[in-house]
Amino acid sequence: MSGNGIVIEGLQKRYGSGDTLVDALKGVDMQVAPAEVVGLVGPSGSGKSTLLKCLGAVIEPSAGLMRLGEKIIYDGGWKIRDLRALRRDNIGFVFQAPYLIPFLDVVDNVALLPMLAGERNGAARKRAMELLEALDVAHRAKAMPAQLSGGEQQRVAIARALVNHPPVILADEPTAPLDSQRALAVIAILNDMARQYETAIIIVTHDEKIIPTFKRIYHIRDGRTHEEAGEGKSPHELIKTDKA
Amino acid sequence: MISLAGRDILHGWVRFLMTGFGLGLLIGVTLSMAGIYRGMVDDANVLIDNSGADLWVVQQGTLGPYAEPSSLYEDTYRSIIGMAGVARAANVTYLTMQVRHGGGDVRAMVVGVVPGGPGEPGQPGFLIAGRHLTGGHYEVVADVKAGCALGDTVIIRRNRFRVVGLTRRMVSSGGDPMLFIPLKDAQEAQFLKDNDMLLQQRRRTAQNPGFNRPNVPGLLDAIIASQTTSVYVNAVLVQLKPGYVPEAVEKDIQRWQRLQVYTRSQMRTILVDKLIATSAKQIGMFLVILSIVSAAIVAFIIYTMTMAKIREIAVLKLIGTRNRVIASMILQQAVGLGAIGFVVGKIAATLWSPFFPRYVLLEPGDAIRGFIIVMVISVLASILAITAALKVDPAEAIGG
Numbered sequence: 001m002s003g004n005g006i007v008i009e010g011l012q013k014r015y016g017s018g019d020t021l022v023d024a025l026k027g028v029d030m031q032v033a034p035a036e037v038v039g040l041v042g043p044s045g046s047g048k049s050t051l052l053k054c055l056g057a058v059i060e061p062s063a064g065l066m067r068l069g070e071k072i073i074y075d076g077g078w079k080i081r082d083l084r085a086l087r088r089d090n091i092g093f094v095f096q097a098p099y100l101i102p103f104l105d106v107v108d109n110v111a112l113l114p115m116l117a118g119e120r121n122g123a124a125r126k127r128a129m130e131l132l133e134a135l136d137v138a139h140r141a142k143a144m145p146a147q148l149s150g151g152e153q154q155r156v157a158i159a160r161a162l163v164n165h166p167p168v169i170l171a172d173e174p175t176a177p178l179d180s181q182r183a184l185a186v187i188a189i190l191n192d193m194a195r196q197y198e199t200a201i202i203i204v205t206h207d208e209k210i211i212p213t214f215k216r217i218y219h220i221r222d223g224r225t226h227e228e229a230g231e232g233k234s235p236h237e238l239i240k241t242d243k244a
Numbered sequence: 245m246i247s248l249a250g251r252d253i254l255h256g257w258v259r260f261l262m263t264g265f266g267l268g269l270l271i272g273v274t275l276s277m278a279g280i281y282r283g284m285v286d287d288a289n290v291l292i293d294n295s296g297a298d299l300w301v302v303q304q305g306t307l308g309p310y311a312e313p314s315s316l317y318e319d320t321y322r323s324i325i326g327m328a329g330v331a332r333a334a335n336v337t338y339l340t341m342q343v344r345h346g347g348g349d350v351r352a353m354v355v356g357v358v359p360g361g362p363g364e365p366g367q368p369g370f371l372i373a374g375r376h377l378t379g380g381h382y383e384v385v386a387d388v389k390a391g392c393a394l395g396d397t398v399i400i401r402r403n404r405f406r407v408v409g410l411t412r413r414m415v416s417s418g419g420d421p422m423l424f425i426p427l428k429d430a431q432e433a434q435f436l437k438d439n440d441m442l443l444q445q446r447r448r449t450a451q452n453p454g455f456n457r458p459n460v461p462g463l464l465d466a467i468i469a470s471q472t473t474s475v476y477v478n479a480v481l482v483q484l485k486p487g488y489v490p491e492a493v494e495k496d497i498q499r500w501q502r503l504q505v506y507t508r509s510q511m512r513t514i515l516v517d518k519l520i521a522t523s524a525k526q527i528g529m530f531l532v533i534l535s536i537v538s539a540a541i542v543a544f545i546i547y548t549m550t551m552a553k554i555r556e557i558a559v560l561k562l563i564g565t566r567n568r569v570i571a572s573m574i575l576q577q578a579v580g581l582g583a584i585g586f587v588v589g590k591i592a593a594t595l596w597s598p599f600f601p602r603y604v605l606l607e608p609g610d611a612i613r614g615f616i617i618v619m620v621i622s623v624l625a626s627i628l629a630i631t632a633a634l635k636v637d638p639a640e641a642i643g644g
Contacts, residue, residue, distance in 0.1 A: 049642060132425050
């Protein structure tokens with residue numbers, strides 16, 4: 001795999017020691033190419049959240065290898081000193097709930113990341129507005145998060161995840177609180193954005209409505225993954241079918 | 245970079261302002277306490293300055309006339325006025341008592357002075373209305389704090405006094421307004437006994453065979469006359485001629501008259517370091533407690549505000565916000581709260597200080613020191629919240 005994207009080989013994560021030792025991940029292999037959207041599904045307690053935290057450089061794996069594009073970020077230990085900067089510049093997060101900053105308006109919620117990276121306020125807001133326009137929420141740019149609908153909040157959260165053009169986006173149940181129309185709309189946006197910005201997107205989900213949209217799906221069970229081909233249906237088509 | 249602290253404050257500005265207002269009232273109380281102490285010191289200094297004296301001559305071995313009782317014969321001033329360096333000397337009496345005015349009681353320090361113009365030792369330095377004491381009896385010059393107006397009647401013991409002049413900032417070290425009356429009236433108020441007492445005293449004296457000898461006519465009358473006449477004053481106030489050193493004249497009077505003499509600086513020490521020392525310590529304790537309470541309140545408020553944002557802080561950390569940005573946000577909020585509190589406190593203290601029964605002196609220096617202390621307290625109080633925020637695991641934003 002070349003260019004951006006993410007590769008995981010034999011990733012393990014253990015919690016505790018001795019009698020309390022838990023092998024949450026027992027050797028996960030995964031690779032997601034740029035502009036690709038893959039699903040990660042599995043029952044509760046299978047290790048999805050642990051894998052997401054390892055991928056997000058939030059917790060340290062116990063063994064294995066993680067590569068982001070050409071850069072090895074974990075190989076038996078972190079290879080990057082500044083994990084916050086790694087997250088800020090290379091990984092976008094979309095959560096089950098949007099978790100927007102309630103005291104910032106929509107445009108500043110999106111522009112905050114480039115500002116944190118040192119970009120000037122004006123330039124960061126301009127970039128945020130472009131994304132908000134692409135996601136069709138630019139008209140709410142000055143609104144506070146509490147004034148938005150659930151779907152609008154999730155689109156703003158997607159804009160925030162994309163604003164620094166990260167090579168990888170990790171989405172944790174992004175459609176859980178939405179009805180099928182809005183859920184498929186969010187997946188359509190993520191697919192469009194993956195193509196537009198060459199971003200590898202991993203979506204953790206239980207949502208039966210959106211699983212048919214994935215071309216590849218990783219099933220995780222008892223800390224191990226196995227890959228299978230998905231149906232790869234267009235979310236736009238599914239929206240039309242759902243409406244009909 | 246936008247100000248996260250500023251945005252958060254603006255987002256919930258009503259709650260933030262109300263919190264700052266509550267804190268401000270507490271800071272206002274703290275500033276007022278400091279002002280009360282300053283007022284006490286200032287009252288003491290004004291008492292000394294307005295007396296117009298360079299030296300206070302009092303009974304030997306006492307801290308009189310303000311801190312301890314002191315009695316001198318009223319003719320003592322004659323021997324003092326003749327000493328080298330003495331320009332003027334005047335008798336004075338001080339008595340803190342309840343006087344009646346307008347149907348109510350007023351706590352006042354009654355000062356007996358020799359009637360005369362301004363500049364006479366013991367006289368009020370300036371008047372804001374009316375005239376100085378000129379008559380020998382039953383006139384009073386009152387401090388405005390006593391609530392008198394020109395022409396009013398003040399009852400001191402059995403006698404009625406007419407208010408002929410008003411002065412300001414003439415109070416005792418206890419904060420009671422001064423009433424200046426002629427010396428003879430003051431001596432009567434202070435030393436003379438009531439009618440029943442006098443009758444009893446005359447009967448007892450007459451029954452004493454040593455005072456009522458059959459073969460010594462006039463002895464009993466002479467003794468009774470001496471008992472009913474007051475010949476005492478509390479102190480002699482001395483003004484020096486130009487060029488004389490107070491310490492040198494003080495030594496001369498002590499040596500030749502065998503009396504206790506205090507210079508201005510010594511009297512200042514007695515009033516400030518001895519008379520109001522306990523009150524000052526009391527106020528100091530209050531200031532310390534109020535500072536601790538303020539710090540605890542700021543810490544609690546900032547901690548609660550931070551804990552209410554724990555999910556947002558986890559998200560901020562997850563998306564790569566540095567610890568210093570988060571710490572700075574909390575610190576700025578704490579400092580902002582302290583600043584609002586200080587402004588409210590300063591305004592509140594200024595507005596309510598005239599209503600205090602004692603003089604409250606709010607010095608700019610105290611305000612600056614208070615502001616610095618509030619800022620330091622705010623910074624220290626934010627440490628708890630910052631520590632809690634920095635411990636937040638970014639994984640909390642992901643859940644699972």
